[in-house]
Amino acid sequence: MKTTAKTTGKVTGIVANLVIVEVDGPVAQNEICYIHHGEIKLMAEVIKVVGNKAYTQVFESTRGLKPGNAVEFEGHMLQATLGPGILSSIYDGLMHDLHEMTGVFLKRGEYTRALDPERLWDFTPLAQAGDTVEAADWLGEVMENSIPHRIMVPFVFEGKYTVKSIVAAGQYKINDTIAILTGKDAKDHAVTMVQYWPVKKAIKAYREKPRPFKLLQTGVRTIDTLNPITEGGTGFIPGPFGSGKTVLQHALSKQAEADIVIVAACGERANEVVELFVEFPELEDPRTGRKLMERTTIIANTSNMPVAAREASVYTAMTLAEYYRSMGHKILLLADSTSRWAQALREMSNRMEELPGPDAFPMDLPAIISNFYSRAGFVYLKNGHTGSITFIGTVSPAGGNLKEPVTESTKKVARAFYALSQQRADSKRYPAIDPIDSYSKYLEYPEVQETLKKSVANNWVDDVMLMKNILIRGKEAAEQINILGDDGVPLDYHLAYWKSEVIDSIILQQDAFDRIDSNTPMERQRYMVDKVLKIYHTDFDFDTFEEVNPYFKRIINQLKQMNYSGFMSQEFKRFEEELENIIAERKVKS
Amino acid sequence: MSGTAFQKIYTHITHITKATCTLKATGVGNEELALVHGRLAQVVKIMGDHVTLQVFAGTEGIPSNAEVVFFNRPPVLKVSEDLAGRFFNAYGDPIDGGPAVEGEEREIGGPSVNPVRRMQPSELIATGIAGIDLNNTLVTGQKIPFFADPDQPFNQVMAMVALRAKADKIILGGMGLTNDDYLYYKNVFENAGALDRIISFVNTTEDPPVERLLVPDMALTAAEYFAVDKNEKVLVLLTDMTLYADALSIVSNRMDQIPSKDSMPGSLYSDLAKIYEKAVQFPNGGSITIIAVTTLSGGDITHAIPDNTGYITEGQLFLRRDTDIGKVIVDPFRSLSRLKQLVIGKKTRSDHPQVMNAAVRLYADAANAKTKLENGFDLTDYDQRTLKFAKEYSDKLLAIDVNIDTERMLDTAWELFARHFAQAEVGIKKEFVDKYWPSHT
Helix, strand or coil: CCCCCCCEEEEEEEECCEEEEEECCCCCCCEEEEEEECCEEEEEEEEEEECCEEEEEECCCCCCCCCCCEEEEEEEECEEEECCCCCCCEECCCCCEHHHCCCCECCCCCCCCCCCCCCCEEEEECCCCCCEECCCCEEEEEEECCEEEEEECCCCCCCCEEEEEECCCEEECCCCCCEEEEECCCCEEEECCCEEEECCCCCCCCCECCCCCCECCCCCHHHHHHCCCECCCEEEEECCCCCCHHHHHHHHHHHCCCCEEEEEEECCCHHHHHHHHHHCCCCECCCCCCEHHHHEEEEEECCCCCHHHHHHHHHHHHHHHHHHHCCCCEEEEEEECHHHHHHHHHHHHHHCCCCCCHHHCCCCHHHHHHHHHCCCEEEECCCCCEEEEEEEEEECCHHHCCCCHHHHHHHHHCCEECCECHHHHHCCCCCCECCCCCEEHHHHCHHHHHHHHHHCCCCHHHHHHHHHHHHHHHHHHHHHHHHHCHHHCCHHHHHHHHHHHHHHHHHHCCCCCCCCCCCCCHHHHHHHHHHHHHHHHCCECCCCHHHHHHHHHHHHHHHHHHHHCCCCCHHHHHHHHHHHHHHHHHECCC | CCCCCCCCEECCEEEECCCEEEEECCCCCCCCEEEECCEEEEEEEEECCEEEEEECCCCCCCCCCCCEEECCCCCEEEECHHHCCCEECCCCCECCCCCCCCCEEEECCCCCECHHHCCCCCCEECCCCHHHHCCCCEECCCEEEEEECCCCCHHHHHHHHHHHCCCCEEEEEEEEECHHHHHHHHHHHHHCCCHHHEEEEEEECCCCHHHHHHHHHHHHHHHHHHHHHCCCEEEEEEECHHHHHHHHHHHHHHCCCCCCHHHCCCCHHHHHHHHHCCCEECCCCCEEEEEEEEECCCCCCCCHHHHHHHHHCCEEEEEEEECCCCEEEECCCCCEECCHHHCCCCCCCCCHHHHHHHHHHHHHHHHHHHHHHHCCCCCCHHHHHHHHHHHHHHHHHHECCCCCCHHHHHHHHHHHHHHHCCHHHHCCCHHHHHHHCCCCC
């Protein structure tokens, strides 16, 4: 931005973490500055400029800060440090490495480096001298936890460059020069393995962003089958406390078939983050057999950490995802919870005495949310490779009421909606995703339907729609039975209800804590869907309604045992055989 | 507390509201303490040379020429072993007639624990109450509130839990306690002979409400001293957090902030999280566990205070009067301890998770049977048996006057299963049924 001497200033006002600074030179919106406080410096971001006064939000406690304290402006916005070593790290919202900090308590002003400058990486060149390159082109690669990490032409480079020289394969540190690029102006630029990017700007170094068309398997049946998420898709999970948001997000982070998973723990419980980094180094990724932590990066800005950094944390996470997408990887980005981020915006807007929007949130909240979600997506890179960011955020609606600004704003942009229902959670029907209220717009995309036909089954989409209908009819039947009593309705009502119960119990409900049931591959999901739909299409013979309940409980029990057994194992087949016998008992012979 | 010599004294206040006053002053730091007309106050806003102070005891009677002296430091607590057994007010001054405590000065409301330095909580806290130990097991380093209506005996249950839990120190943070309840706690602790491991910071209804805002930070600063410096297991009781939140809304209102849901400040979630997240298992063995009370109005948990609390804490406990047995029970449906998975069946007998789930499921069947009965439908034999089971389960296990160890709770549950049900109806894994199903009933 600026090349001249740094702007400086001094503190003139303090309200909680809003600090007003009188400046002696130019400042930019969102520019980073450091406020001196005794021995330490506190990081802050400019959020408003009025005349020679810069309003800054401090990413730390402002206790003890005094008017007159000196401030230095850095000339750049909040930026992420991009290079090998990001995977397996645990960062705070501003990308400081939490493991590098000393002591049990976080210290104000202790800012640790994001990447290890001493670590040696095995570099292999991909480009050669004489190549013409532009921003995000791959110059070489290093293996980061066995995932290829491409060293790219920095995203800030504009126009075309010629590779003047590139180092030979060998071991290098991140700050070593690995290539010299010559620009149009004949100037030489040294490129290292590290680059910086302002987190609030999207990295757009790709050729094209088509509509998502490919299923992203999560192993969670109620998502994959009923309301699928796509590679590069966006989804959100609103739900009251205790409805299983976190368990579901953890399941997604463990099971989704992504190359890389980035988790932004934004303003949530610290013990939940502890669970991730206690378990992930132990758990295996079923696809690669390697530890989950190797493909995961956690941005931990828990609820007791500085509020302003909460907002930064989701942007930092998104920037890391965009960086890896440019390398041709499939990224799953999870943010728990975006409501806390919106609350951080509300606190600041309030301190700046802006006119409030609904529920005292800032007026531009919908724009901020839609802008953020739009950074996800499936892309074709300039070199023909593909990459994707699938983004799923949780929302914590106040009082569990979905008619509140954050939920409503998110609903406008996210294409898949997973409504967690208190009622399902209360009756221990987990995951508590309501099958009727939830939706996935992707199911309506012709290109998604096309790939589902090819990859799952020809009549798959029709089957899914049929199941949704059966569930709706089952719910209606249950309501009638409740009002009129068991013997007050025709027998068909009981059948409609129990046939939907089969789908609910076998396809929707899933034991997140069982080794086998927790993760169902698509092939297996298809098999079980065929199975339950066959039962749906079967005509059964009953004399009285009293026979229906125990009979279907037996069917459900057999199917459940199948869910708990290894797919196509001896055990599985035995339960299946018993199931067929039970079905034959009452099947109407045609 | 008082200022030291050679401090500048200001005598010109420009603005006075019910909770704050503003004056011209220089060299003042944010969140610094001051004495305004002899009353303790804290800097909440600085605009140029205009400093706004929040006066904890209220501004009644403060004249515009009152003396204002700044302390040059934020609120502190003097910590040492001598805190044990003492009662203090919200400022950390003794109210038990004893001498002031000497010790190292610690700023209250200090920094947060680095999340990567936390240990996963794994140590069970036994309370003897089956509604807690069996169904909603508590773990050290956990934070959990009672969601209770004001007429429920939550203070009694908290005192009981505190005394039975094998904690090294129990720290009571009382906010807006009635004088009666304060004396109740004092008596219970004295009678139990437990005073030497109890520290109390109390703001009663007689004290100004804004003073309450200091109580959790005082209690937790003392807790951190014992948990970090002395590696002790500390249990912190905070009652009543609803009154704390009310005090927050009073201050934000006086400072002309725009209220969000239920007239609460927009920062309510962060304000509460800062307190509750002090619950932690430290790597050195020390821990801070927080049990709080959030009173509800008419059982409404969608109000901003319980709602935000629910998103922060690791579960919640509900009390309910069971009219069938005439006793208060821990409600097995609405109560939840999120951390119980870390200990049940691991630190307790291996049949614990299955027994717990089976009993709650049968209790739910009983609730359905009751609804059927009320709606005038006929009951089946199974329905009848669930109702009998539910009554005994409520009386022998859920009631808060039960005091037995976990093993005895599990055995009791098995006895009840065998008395009312067939093995298949209970639906527990066969290996446990073979081992624990009573041979005689």
